[in-house]
Amino acid sequence: MSCSGGPPPAALSTSGPVLLAGRLEEVPLEVLRQRESKWLDMLNNWDKWMAKKHKKLPTILKQAGPAQHWQRGWARELLVWTHGHSRPFDFQIRLRCQKGIPPSLRGRAWQYLSGGKVKLQQNPGKFDELDMSPGDPKWLDVIERDLHRQFPFHEMFVSRGGHGALCASCAHTHPSFPEQELDMSPGDPKWLDVIERDLHRQFPFHEMFVSRGGHGQQDLFRVLKAYTLYRPEEGYCQAQAPIAAVLLMHMPAEQAFWCLVQICEKYLPGYYSEKLEAIQLDGEILFSLLQKVSPVAHKHLSRQKIDPLLYMTEWFMCAFARTLPWSSVLRVWDMFFCEGVKIIFRVGLVLLKHALGSPDKLKACQGQYETIERLRSLSPKIMQEAFLVQEVVELPVTERQIEREHLIQLRRWQETRGELQCRSPPRLHGAKAILEAEPGPRPALQPSPSIRLPPDAPLPVSKAKAKPPKQVQKEQRKPSKASGQPDQPLTPNQAAVVTAAGDACPPQDVPSEDPAPQDLTSQDSAHHHSRESLTSQESEDTYL
Amino acid sequence: MASATDSRYGQKESSDQNFDYMFKILIIGNSSVGKTSFLFRYADDSFTPAFVSTVGIDFKVKTIYRNDKRIKLQIWDTAGQERYRTITTAYYRGAMGFILMYDITNEESFNAVQDWSTQIKTYSWDNAQVLLVGNKCDMEDERVVSSERGRQLADHLGFEFFEASAKDNINVKQTFERLVDVICEKMSESLDTADPAVTGAKQDPTFF
Numbered sequence: 001m002s003c004s005g006g007p008p009p010a011a012l013s014t015s016g017p018v019l020l021a022g023r024l025e026e027v028p029l030e031v032l033r034q035r036e037s038k039w040l041d042m043l044n045n046w047d048k049w050m051a052k053k054h055k056k057l058p059t060i061l062k063q064a065g066p067a068q069h070w071q072r073g074w075a076r077e078l079l080v081w082t083h084g085h086s087r088p089f090d091f092q093i094r095l096r097c098q099k100g101i102p103p104s105l106r107g108r109a110w111q112y113l114s115g116g117k118v119k120l121q122q123n124p125g126k127f128d129e130l131d132m133s134p135g136d137p138k139w140l141d142v143i144e145r146d147l148h149r150q151f152p153f154h155e156m157f158v159s160r161g162g163h164g165a166l167c168a169s170c171a172h173t174h175p176s177f178p179e180q181e182l183d184m185s186p187g188d189p190k191w192l193d194v195i196e197r198d199l200h201r202q203f204p205f206h207e208m209f210v211s212r213g214g215h216g217q218q219d220l221f222r223v224l225k226a227y228t229l230y231r232p233e234e235g236y237c238q239a240q241a242p243i244a245a246v247l248l249m250h251m252p253a254e255q256a257f258w259c260l261v262q263i264c265e266k267y268l269p270g271y272y273s274e275k276l277e278a279i280q281l282d283g284e285i286l287f288s289l290l291q292k293v294s295p296v297a298h299k300h301l302s303r304q305k306i307d308p309l310l311y312m313t314e315w316f317m318c319a320f321a322r323t324l325p326w327s328s329v330l331r332v333w334d335m336f337f338c339e340g341v342k343i344i345f346r347v348g349l350v351l352l353k354h355a356l357g358s359p360d361k362l363k364a365c366q367g368q369y370e371t372i373e374r375l376r377s378l379s380p381k382i383m384q385e386a387f388l389v390q391e392v393v394e395l396p397v398t399e400r401q402i403e404r405e406h407l408i409q410l411r412r413w414q415e416t417r418g419e420l421q422c423r424s425p426p427r428l429h430g431a432k433a434i435l436e437a438e439p440g441p442r443p444a445l446q447p448s449p450s451i452r453l454p455p456d457a458p459l460p461v462s463k464a465k466a467k468p469p470k471q472v473q474k475e476q477r478k479p480s481k482a483s484g485q486p487d488q489p490l491t492p493n494q495a496a497v498v499t500a501a502g503d504a505c506p507p508q509d510v511p512s513e514d515p516a517p518q519d520l521t522s523q524d525s526a527h528h529h530s531r532e533s534l535t536s537q538e539s540e541d542t543y544l
Numbered sequence: 545m546a547s548a549t550d551s552r553y554g555q556k557e558s559s560d561q562n563f564d565y566m567f568k569i570l571i572i573g574n575s576s577v578g579k580t581s582f583l584f585r586y587a588d589d590s591f592t593p594a595f596v597s598t599v600g601i602d603f604k605v606k607t608i609y610r611n612d613k614r615i616k617l618q619i620w621d622t623a624g625q626e627r628y629r630t631i632t633t634a635y636y637r638g639a640m641g642f643i644l645m646y647d648i649t650n651e652e653s654f655n656a657v658q659d660w661s662t663q664i665k666t667y668s669w670d671n672a673q674v675l676l677v678g679n680k681c682d683m684e685d686e687r688v689v690s691s692e693r694g695r696q697l698a699d700h701l702g703f704e705f706f707e708a709s710a711k712d713n714i715n716v717k718q719t720f721e722r723l724v725d726v727i728c729e730k731m732s733e734s735l736d737t738a739d740p741a742v743t744g745a746k747q748d749p750t751f752f
Contacts, residue, residue: 238623276630280630310601
């Protein structure tokens with residue numbers, strides 16, 4: 001909407017744990033590295049983690065064997081769970097999503113959580129087919145005109161105190177301003193120039209991030225166009241573009257497409273459909289839930305007759321991608337992919353509660369305009385990552401409450417406005433629900449997590465090369481296992497190995513997991529020098 | 545925007561009825577004709593090519609002095625995509641003026657003017673005043689809709705007509721001021737009866 005509504009995809013999005021530790025969370029580096037290796041392990045054994053029938057889990061543990069590299073901590077958790085039935089696995093996944101998915105694995109985690117990965121495997125070649133189709137001109141024109149209007153953050157950053165570094169790093173990860181698309185973007189070249197000159201100066205230790213050129217608006221176009229072909233009756237809704245843009249910052253176009261499909265059909269069905277009935281209904285649900293969460297804010301908003309659509313349309317339709325600071329967006333999306341729309345409701349409720357939840361806060365919001373202005377320029381304090389996530393996690397608003405309220409509001413809608421014109425499928429509350437709704441057995445996920453090394457670095461192309469670090473890691477894990485202190489931070493030496501696995505090339509993945517081992521050398525050099533879009537054959541991880 | 549985000553401004557606004565009239569104005573038109581830019585140019589005197597596409601509906605307030613009156617303008621910016629109409633047309637009610645905008649470099653946006661005009665007639669009250677604005681007149685090289693066609697259409701629809709540029713700040717202020725004048729004229733014509741919709745009551749029910 002306005003400038004102030006634009007999201008600042010800050011440096012934090014690309015900075016990884018290092019910067020996060022120093023600036024925001026104060027989580028020790030070792031812990032972050034540990035989290036990363038736990039996530040890596042979890043993703044490489046995703047099916048087992050998400051297994052429906054918990055009874056089978058002990059067998060899995062037996063089957064796991066040394067080759068599976070179960071993390072010590074999780075092996076223990078598993079035992080606790082099988083014996084004590086205390087902590088089901090989806091609880092663990094939820095907890096980890098709440099803590100934040102490590103940036104290097106976020107893209108893959110989102111694909112796995114949303115079921116986008118499953119969809120992709122079920123529909124091989126589908127995206128390419130859609131991609132090749134010409135598409136309906138009526139949508140293409142609208143999409144085309146939206147390509148550069150997703151995250152025009154750069155001017156905002158520069159003019160508000162000159163955070164040039166932030167500016168550059170967002171562009172660096174941001175698909176909307178790739179250098180090859182300059183001619184398509186009406187953006188002021190002087191900013192793009194500033195950005196370009198900083199691109200290689202942000203994270204020199206993450207070489208793989210630096211050399212990804214050439215995707216961006218083009219990919220955004222492909223993804224959105226593919227959706228209009230995939231669901232011609234739905235077409236394109238403008239709020240889909242920021243969603244797709246955020247996805248594209250984390251994964252290639254094909255993966256982003258299937259994640260978008262999942263969001264539009266499973267997480268937020270009907271949000272982008274003709275008539276926008278679902279979002280209007282959710283506005284009513286949000287407002288009703290607010291009565292319990294913050295009676296003061298609820299009373300204030302109803303007294304001023306402020307329609308929920310005035311403040312929540314953009315919040316919900318863009319899943320806060322244009323509202324919150326970038327680091328908070330990512331944390332919210334981590335939880336959203338895991339737990340579903342409940343998270344969106346909770347974030348909305350937390351923001352309302354803290355913006356308007358006390359008589360003191362309302363003093364400066366006597367008029368409707370002042371109130372809406374307050375909601376449009378929210379205090380940075382309440383949007384700050386750690387605070388917001390904590391509040392969201394603790395807010396007792398459940399799926400059941402939302403569903404109950406949904407029925408109430410739906411009935412009210414039918415009484416006053418008649419039947420809904422667009423029948424949307426029921427929404428699924430998160431990763432577990434989506435998985436369980438998948439019809440019949442499906443083939444196991446085929447992870448292709450081959451995080452690439454920069455061209456100059458030695459490439460673990462063969463098993464022989466990959467083995468040494470694997471063995472080192474295994475050996476290093478053994479003593480801790482024996483000591484029975486799985487959560488103990490790794491020694492610097494161990495941490496270095498784990499980081500290498502998370503950031504560069506996880507050795508355990510290369511020999512066994514990759515279903516179609518590719519010639520990494522040739523492909524790598526190809527995409528490092530290519531200005532073309534990424535393909536799905538490439539890395540799932542560290543897509544920044 | 546500085547004044548609006550300033551809490552003192554809010555206090556002032558809410559403590560005294562610091563205006564004689566309050567006019568609700570909507571800016572409508574196809575997607576990406578420049579509605580948000582136009583509003584930002586007027587309210588903040590700023591322009592950036594980097595606006596995001598509007599999702600939903602938004603508004604700004606600006607108080608001006610016109611004909612010895614303090615007039616508080618509440619200007620609503622709407623999402624242009626057809627899909628959002630179910631949401632945005634709800635806000636047509638009670639609007640005293642519309643700025644119906646097209647992009648002089650985009651034929652389709654011009655062709656849609658008739659349709660937007662119908663929307664106004666359907667969802668707003670009869671006395672609502674409309675100005676037709678052809679935006680982006682700085683982009684003469686890419687012009688596809690001539691001024692003449694714009695004027696003809698405006699005449700046909702009974703609207704006043706401006707070509708403007710939010711980018712180069714051409715005719716932006718003039719557009720709003722003319723709309724305000726037209727509304728004032730209409731008001732004095734039909735007034736005496738003190739139409740509650742145009743008085744500055746804070747809890748004006750026509751607000752939403």
